[in-house]
Amino acid sequence: MSSRCEGPVLTYDILFITADQWRADHLPGRAPVALPNLEALLQGSVLFRRHYTQAYPCGPARAGLHTGLYPHKHRSILNGTPLDARHPTVFSLMRRAGVRPRLFGYTDTTADPRLLPPGDPAIGDYEGVAPGLEVDTLLTERATPWLAHLKRRGAAVPHPERGRDAIFAARPFGAPALFDAEDSETAFLTDRFLDWFSVAGPEPFFAHLSFIAPHPPFAVAEPFHSLVDPADVALPIGWGAFAREGAQHPLIAFHQARTNMSNFAPGLAGPAVAADEASVRRIRATYAGMAAEVDHHLGRIVAALKAAGRWERTLLVLSGDHGEQLFDHGLLGKLGYFDQSAHIPLILRDPRPEADAARGSVVDAVTQSIDLLPTLLDFAGLRPPANVDGESLRPFCRGERPAGWRDAAHWSFDFRDLVRGRPEAPQGLTDRLASLHVVRTERLKYVHFPGLPPAIYDLASDPEERRNLAGDAAGERLRVEGLERLLNLRLRHEDNTLTEWSPD
Template sequence: MGRPKNVLLIVVDQWRGDHLACLGMDNLHTPNLDRLCREGVTFRNHFTQTAPCGPARASLLTGLYQMNHRAVQNTIPLDDRHDTLGRALRRAGYDPALVGYTTTTPDPRTTTADDPRFKILGDLMDGFRSVGPFEPAMDGYFGWVAGKGFEAPKNRTDIWMPEGDDAVPGPTARPSRIPAEFSDTSYFTDRGLTYLKGRRDGNWFLHLGYYRPHPQFIAPAPYNAMYDAADMPSPVRAATPEAEAAQHPLLDFYVKHIAKGGFFQNAKGLAKDMTDAEVRQMRAAYRGLMSEVDEHLGRVFAFLEETGQWDDTLIIFTCDHGEQLGDHHMLGKIGYFDESFRIPMILRDPSPEADGTRGTIVDDFSETIDTFPTIMEWLGAPIPRQCDGRSLLPFAHSGRPADWRTEVHYEFDFRDIFYSQPETALGLHMDECSLSVVQDHDYKYVHFPALPPLFFDLKRDPGQFENRAEDPEYAVRMGEYARKMLNWRMRYAERTLTHYRATPKGLEKRPHG
């Protein structure tokens, strides 16, 4: 028998792609991720297909662009006919374990309207087996906290308030009320290690999910004090919120409506009114949460080494989506700016074939839909026809494929949902509330079906403040990128069965690899 083939898929939440030390992020203490970068391949220009969490994870775990899976917002169902990574792994003989969440709403045609899963934000995607639940309503986590003997406040999410009776909700250097040993990061790590320690034999797959650095933006001690707000960079934003909002009607809506309460427990006011000092303090806490995750990853890595599994395990570190973090006067994962869509991707292949590329940083564009095919190829299992992405393994083995993509695509749907109503505010039909982006190293084109387009010259304007869509100097160039987008949509239209055809001799299946 050959050596075992294990997979550790680490999926963090809301981790910006530029926040890796190997990519030049100064003063970020993540020694375990730094090691992973040294021993693997890091993709500098890796993008999610969409945001927020539910749609992004649908793309990650089906290998489909949003235009094909159509789970376009949190709480929008995922069509049950789509294959999933969990199902594909089962066909390959694995029992895929999952710590965390997938934020998946089930197909209503497979159940009834009374199903309790329709009353929560998200459930588990089919094919995975939960070994460390978080949803619904974080019950798994709070049950673990109670079992540890920690008494949560009556409103249990107030554990993410700042410590002290005189604390003011909002950006703060104070620690959270929950001690680090009872944090959700500690919980997820314990659940993951419990699963790994309980394994006896056979190959394993573990989706190890973390909630951080997702809001609330407050870190437990000692991580709250690891970074000085004065050392954090100022936000990239226009001189005033009003100047920012003037760029586009959708941006105008978000700048005027994003509340701080979604990012700081019980906070009042709008994100646009945050001062430079407040943004810097928030960024210090954000990095503290990252360092906490990194320290716990060290526990997992140490276990794999101690048990002789380090060199039998493919490790992927990635994320669902990014975070505005005060840039463009916004918080959250929203709109069309890079901060919300560029995410980390580190691939550590333990096989000798990857020895020549260790420590490499890839500048080519990669996408979250590439994750599913990468895992299947490494396992030697078939890649489903539905997958829109391609395996990243060539970058770890032989280098860039000659026909690799030269641009990146992502989408965002902004129809009304219970916590945000841009559709109503903009007077649009829900099926008009979307945007698509095509972007390369030089230009970025943002297309809306019912709102004005955007076109950015990224060399002259990397911050994306100057919309050139109406500038005659860019008319021809913008037309080229509009054609690129049309070509993309035509090339990747849903094709699950299009390689089959009936013939006089019967059913024929054409090769598609």
């Protein structure tokens, strides 16, 4: 277990940045838009090309990111599901070692209700703050500080009680957002970080900057709105044959029938599978513009660090919580089991001279969100708790690959709906059976359902996941391999005995 150290635990700054709903294919060289600041960052960093989250949506994704645990251990598996107080976060572990991590943005954490008085309004609120963080600027979907900023700037703020969604709904689909680019959420949060940084003092800091872009609603201000011509973006996987994509598995058909565009783009309605080509292209172009906006403000942050003489003492981690389907396979959002929901970016810049040999390199080893807690603790000279599932990525920053490194990614998705009590899934699944568990190697994609048939893909011949081999003779060997790997994973990572707090 980590413990408090003698003297300062940090000898350089740590800047931990996440961008919400950021797909791994929206990086320099792959995105349909120029990302010059990311490209410059990559020249001095390590890119982890095969990096995956362990769960989605937002709350479960960040629970694993912050605790280093697989979802079957932390059990915060839905937005609003509490994070058990016995599981420390990377922030609380740093804090007990003498560091004061500072938050700009949000963490989508639901507090353990045993720590709150009965009837406290924070019970079940998935927009709480992860333990260990000191809040500088809290920017949730309520967006109160940002709305107040817009009002001070003279912008109309319709229905402030509805939070950020009302701002985006004030313009029709396909139009730029009503605010100026310098007043966007991304700009506002960057400004708040830079304001704090300008007076932070010389001591090493740990700051977590959590951008909501490119999370829906898919709308952005000029000039980012017009950066990408919709005619230039690729059409989604399965375009023109979304019914065939749904026929692959009952869960995909279930999601296709229930994914409404009104939750993603202001002014649109109806199922995603019924979207016309112009709308699909506009949304995919807008998403790319939102990624470009994050890139622009990343450039401002790097410039400020350099101007202050702190760039060469800053460890920078840039990642996301989960991905986005963007109509691939006829889906929007983060759901199902396809790679687009789980494959996310990870860029690590280690400022120390020992990392010089690895700068600009690309790591093909499988890495996961749960690796970031042990990585950050390692850089601070701290040990992670004994039951943590992730592994430190620090050796990769020296150009080394640890012996016995994993060759598969694992993630889970719980698709029950306890709050609204709607039918949980196709074929009338009960709550306990409404989940899936993925094993993903370079060749194999095995998706296990406790109450539905599996999904199996040979990624060597079918990289886009268009042909489910479940029930075919060709998929039997892959099914056996997937089951063995899933069982072995659970056996290796069942230790959940760490107890740090008890209501008694």
